[in-house]
Amino acid sequence: MSKIKNPDWLSDLIIDDIMALSEDELDHELTENGLNPKHAVDELRSSLGSLSVDLRKNRFSSIKAELDRKKKILTPDSDRFIEKFLDSGKNAKDFLIEIIASGKAPSDLTVAFRDGKEITDDEAASIIKDLMDLGYIKDL
Structure with missing residues (x-):
């Protein structure tokens, strides 16, 4: 897909660069930019945790809706x-x-x-x- 058609190409490129860093390189980059690596990791975990909860809630809701639909079909x-x-x-x-x-x-x-x-x-x-x-x- 061309970069023009995909508006997220720049963020994808940045994420790929970050994911390619080793833990030491990432710590160095964070420290160099005035961030505490431990604090940054804690913030990331917190963000991912709430995202995970939201994803599980959405998945639960969709599964519940599917079960309700099947229940209507299978009800004698x-x-x-x-x-x-x-x-x-x-x-x-x-x-x-x-x-x-x-x-x-x-x-x-x-x-x-x-x-x-x-x-x-x-x-x-x-x-x-x-x-x-x-x-x-x-x-x-």
């Missing part, structure tokens, strides 16, 4: 249905009763109530999801 239909159903504000208990009454659930399905208490909406939604996953309920 039953999970998406239950999520949409619960977001609609409908009563899962009533819907489960409707499924059982309509014959869409297995005829031998029984629902046990613990301690004589009614089934919760979350439990009903879980049962509906399980029935979908088992293939008993296909068309809702």
Whole structure:
């Protein structure tokens, strides 16, 4: 690539020259320019450390976004249905009763109530999801 087309050619050239120096030569150059080599190294490490943290944060964010995208693709239909159903504000208990009454659930399905208490909406939604996953309920 020509130097005219690459505006960073000068900084690339300077970086190449610095990278070619030995440690002693670099210490000498820094001292000659009135800089403390140890202080310069500490500043460089600090800069690189914060850059490294930023790079890791960016990488983590992109990996998280990719996982979220894949999760949406790989989420079973039953999970998406239950999520949409619960977001609609409908009563899962009533819907489960409707499924059982309509014959869409297995005829031998029984629902046990613990301690004589009614089934919760979350439990009903879980049962509906399980029935979908088992293939008993296909068309809702």
